[in-house]
Amino acid sequence: MLRRYSVHLILATLGGLVVYLAYNEYLGLYYLSVLMFMGVNIILSSSLNLVNGYMGEFSCGHAGFMCVGAYVASVLGVWLFARDRVFGAPVLDPEYALYAFPVIILAGGIAAALAGLLVAFPSYKTRGDYLAIITIAANYIIISAIENMSAIGGSRGFMGMKGVINAMEDTIYLPWMPIWVFIFTIFSVWVIRRYVSSTFGKGVNAISQDEVAAEIMSVNTNKIKTITFMLSSGLAGIGGGLFAYILGYVNPGSFNILKSTEIMVMVYLGGMGSLSGSILAAILFTILLELLRPLQIIKWIVIPLVLIILMQFRPEGIMGNRELGQTFPRLKKFYRFK
Amino acid sequence: MLELIIQNAINALQWGSFYALIALGYTLVYGVLTLINFAHGDVFMVGAYIAFFVATFFLVSLGVPGWVVLALCVPLTMILTSLVGVxxxxxxxxxxxxxxxxxxxxxITALMCGLILQHANLAIFGASRKAFPPLIQEHVYNVGGVSFTNLKVAVIVxxxxVFLILHWIVTRTRVxxxxxxxxxxxxxxPLMGIPLDQIIVITFVxxxxxxxxxxxxxxxxxxxLEPxxxxxxxxxxxIAAVVGGIGDIRGAFLGGFLLGAIEILVVAFFPSTLRDLIAFTVLLVILTFKPTGFFGVAKTTKI
Structure with missing residues (x-):
C-alpha cells in the first residue's frame, strides 16, 4: 500500500509545501524563481535525455525547440488575455486565462513538436555527427527566423506575459506559476517514463544499441525516430513556454547554442539514459548556477571545468545509465514509479 | 552586370576563405580521430588575439615597421596558436x-574546452573590443568597375x-x-610501428x-576582436566541413567556399538579417538529400 502510493504522497507533500510557502510569501521571490527554473530544467534535461540518452543520437540544438514553444505560448497568451501594444485589447475575457493557460502551454509544446520534424525527417538517413550538425543548423534556423519576424519584436524580444499571470491571479488568488511548473514537470517526467517503458518505447533503446539490427527485428525505426524527436522537442517546447512566463520576457538570443550546451551539460552530468539522473542533475545544476552567480563570468569557466573533470573520472555521469531503483535496490521496497 | 557578378565572386571567395581555413582544421582532426573538435572555432579566436598581442607588442613597444611585423606575426601566431591546440x-x-x-x-570535453577558452578570455581581457592595428597599407585597385584590395587578394591566395600545402602533406608525405x-x-x-600520439599531435599542430x-x-x-x-x-x-564531407580536405575547402558564396549572395539580394536563415536552410537541404556531404563516403554498417 505504502509502496504503491509513496511517490504520489511525496510529490503531493512537496507540491503542497511549495504552494503553501509561496502563498504565504514565506519564500522570497528569488527562491521561488530558482525553484521554478529547477522544474523547467528538469523538463528540458529529461526531454533531451530521451534523444541523447535513450535513443543514442547526438542532438545539440534543444534550445531551438524551447524557443518555438516559448514564443508560441507567449504570443498566444498575450494575444488572448492581455492588453498589449502589438495586439491591443485581449480577445477573450481575462477570466478564462486560468483555464486556458495549460492549453496555451500545450499549444506551445505542439508547435515545438512540429518544429521537431525539421530534425526528424533528415534523421531517417543520417546518424551521428551528421545529425548533430542538422540539429545545430535547426537551432540557428529557428532563432534566425524569429529574429526576422518584426511583428513579434524580432531580436528585441517579446514581453507582456506578466499580464496573463496577473489575469490568472485576479480570478483566483493563488501562486499560479509555481503550481503550473510543478504540474508540468511531473507530467513530462511521467510521459517520458511511460514512453520508454512501453512496448513501443523499447524500440527507442533498440535503435540506440544497433539501428540496423533493430530494423531487421521489425522495429519501425523511422516511425520511432519521428515520434521520439517530436515528443522530445514538444516537451522542450512546454519547458520553453513555462520559461517565458516565469521570466515575463523572451528574446531569441537567450535560446542560442549556449543554452543548448547548458541543457546538454545537465544530461551528461546526470548520465545518459537515466531519468532519475537527469532530474538529479537538473536540480544540482540549477543550485550550482545560483551558487556561482557572484563569480559572474568566472562561473562559465568553473562549470565547464567541472564537466571536464567529470568526463575524465566518471564519464558515464552521476547515475550512469541506471535508475535510482537499480543503484539502490533497497529503495525499491519503498516506492514504485511507472 | 558582369562587374556585379565578378565583384560578388571576389567577395564570396574572400569570405569563404576564412570558413575554408577553419574547416580544414576541423576536417583534419576529424579525419584522423573521428573527433569533432568543437573548441576549434575558439582556437581561431585565440589565434586572432595572439596576433593582436604580437602585432601591438612589435608595433607599439618596439616601433618596428609594419611589413616586418607582418612577417614576424605570421610564423609567431601560427606557432603560438598551435601550442594552444596541442x-x-x-x-x-x-x-x-x-x-x-x-x-x-x-x-563534450571539446565543447567545454571551447567555453573555457571564450570565457577565460572574457574574464582576463574584459568585454571591451580590441582594435587590431593596421599592419600594411591597404590599396584599393579598380579594374573595369571591379574593386578589390590587396588584403582581399592576399586572403584568397x-x-x-594552405589548401595545396595540406593536400600535398596528406597525399604525398609519410606523415x-x-x-x-x-x-x-x-x-x-600502432602495430605497424607508426607513433599514434605523434601523428595526432602533428594533426593538431x-x-x-x-x-x-x-x-x-x-x-x-x-x-x-571580441571573445x-x-x-x-x-x-x-x-557545418561547411560537413557539407563538403568531413574527413576530406577537398570537401572542407569546397564547403567553406560554398558557404561563403551563399552568404554573400543572400546579402547581395536580400536583407542581411536573413543571411543565417537562408544559409543554414540551404545546408540543411543539402544534408537531407546528400547525408554524407559532397566528398564523404557512406560507410556500410555491419551487425
Missing part, C-alpha cells in the same frame, strides 16, 4: 583517449596555398600517409596553426 589535446583529449572512453565524451592510415584503422596502425593564420587574416580584414567571434564562425565552418 595543449588542449595533451590535457583534455589524450587522457580520455587512452582510457578508451566513448567518442561522445571527448566531444593564402587560402589556396600524411600515417594520418590516412590512422583514419582507416586506429588499432592496427597543422589544424590549429592554420586556424591561427585564419585568425590573423581575419583580424587584419575586420579589425575588431565570442570564434563561436559563430567556428560552428559555421564546421
Amino acid at each position: 595543449t588542449l589535446e595533451r590535457i583534455a583529449y589524450r587522457p580520455l583517449r587512452n582510457k578508451g572512453a566513448h567518442r561522445l565524451y571527448v566531444v 593564402t587560402a589556396f596555398l 600524411g600517409m600515417a594520418m590516412r592510415a590512422i583514419s582507416y584503422d586506429k588499432f592496427a596502425v 597543422l589544424g590549429s596553426g592554420f586556424a591561427g593564420l585564419a585568425g590573423l587574416l581575419f583580424a587584419m580584414s575586420y579589425p575588431v 565570442y567571434m570564434g563561436a559563430l564562425i567556428g560552428w559555421k565552418a564546421f
Whole structure:
C-alpha cells in the first residue's frame, strides 16, 4: 500500500509545501524563481535525455525547440488575455486565462513538436555527427527566423506575459506559476517514463544499441525516430513556454547554442539514459548556477571545468545509465514509479 | 552586370576563405580521430588575439615597421596558436583517449574546452573590443568597375596555398600517409610501428596553426576582436566541413567556399538579417538529400 502510493504522497507533500510557502510569501521571490527554473530544467534535461540518452543520437540544438514553444505560448497568451501594444485589447475575457493557460502551454509544446520534424525527417538517413550538425543548423534556423519576424519584436524580444499571470491571479488568488511548473514537470517526467517503458518505447533503446539490427527485428525505426524527436522537442517546447512566463520576457538570443550546451551539460552530468539522473542533475545544476552567480563570468569557466573533470573520472555521469531503483535496490521496497 | 557578378565572386571567395581555413582544421582532426573538435572555432579566436598581442607588442613597444611585423606575426601566431591546440589535446583529449572512453565524451570535453577558452578570455581581457592595428597599407585597385584590395587578394591566395600545402602533406608525405592510415584503422596502425600520439599531435599542430593564420587574416580584414567571434564562425565552418564531407580536405575547402558564396549572395539580394536563415536552410537541404556531404563516403554498417 505504502509502496504503491509513496511517490504520489511525496510529490503531493512537496507540491503542497511549495504552494503553501509561496502563498504565504514565506519564500522570497528569488527562491521561488530558482525553484521554478529547477522544474523547467528538469523538463528540458529529461526531454533531451530521451534523444541523447535513450535513443543514442547526438542532438545539440534543444534550445531551438524551447524557443518555438516559448514564443508560441507567449504570443498566444498575450494575444488572448492581455492588453498589449502589438495586439491591443485581449480577445477573450481575462477570466478564462486560468483555464486556458495549460492549453496555451500545450499549444506551445505542439508547435515545438512540429518544429521537431525539421530534425526528424533528415534523421531517417543520417546518424551521428551528421545529425548533430542538422540539429545545430535547426537551432540557428529557428532563432534566425524569429529574429526576422518584426511583428513579434524580432531580436528585441517579446514581453507582456506578466499580464496573463496577473489575469490568472485576479480570478483566483493563488501562486499560479509555481503550481503550473510543478504540474508540468511531473507530467513530462511521467510521459517520458511511460514512453520508454512501453512496448513501443523499447524500440527507442533498440535503435540506440544497433539501428540496423533493430530494423531487421521489425522495429519501425523511422516511425520511432519521428515520434521520439517530436515528443522530445514538444516537451522542450512546454519547458520553453513555462520559461517565458516565469521570466515575463523572451528574446531569441537567450535560446542560442549556449543554452543548448547548458541543457546538454545537465544530461551528461546526470548520465545518459537515466531519468532519475537527469532530474538529479537538473536540480544540482540549477543550485550550482545560483551558487556561482557572484563569480559572474568566472562561473562559465568553473562549470565547464567541472564537466571536464567529470568526463575524465566518471564519464558515464552521476547515475550512469541506471535508475535510482537499480543503484539502490533497497529503495525499491519503498516506492514504485511507472 | 558582369562587374556585379565578378565583384560578388571576389567577395564570396574572400569570405569563404576564412570558413575554408577553419574547416580544414576541423576536417583534419576529424579525419584522423573521428573527433569533432568543437573548441576549434575558439582556437581561431585565440589565434586572432595572439596576433593582436604580437602585432601591438612589435608595433607599439618596439616601433618596428609594419611589413616586418607582418612577417614576424605570421610564423609567431601560427606557432603560438598551435601550442594552444596541442595543449588542449595533451590535457583534455589524450587522457580520455587512452582510457578508451566513448567518442561522445571527448566531444563534450571539446565543447567545454571551447567555453573555457571564450570565457577565460572574457574574464582576463574584459568585454571591451580590441582594435587590431593596421599592419600594411591597404590599396584599393579598380579594374573595369571591379574593386578589390590587396588584403582581399592576399586572403584568397593564402587560402589556396594552405589548401595545396595540406593536400600535398596528406597525399604525398609519410606523415600524411600515417594520418590516412590512422583514419582507416586506429588499432592496427600502432602495430605497424607508426607513433599514434605523434601523428595526432602533428594533426593538431597543422589544424590549429592554420586556424591561427585564419585568425590573423581575419583580424587584419575586420579589425575588431571580441571573445565570442570564434563561436559563430567556428560552428559555421564546421557545418561547411560537413557539407563538403568531413574527413576530406577537398570537401572542407569546397564547403567553406560554398558557404561563403551563399552568404554573400543572400546579402547581395536580400536583407542581411536573413543571411543565417537562408544559409543554414540551404545546408540543411543539402544534408537531407546528400547525408554524407559532397566528398564523404557512406560507410556500410555491419551487425
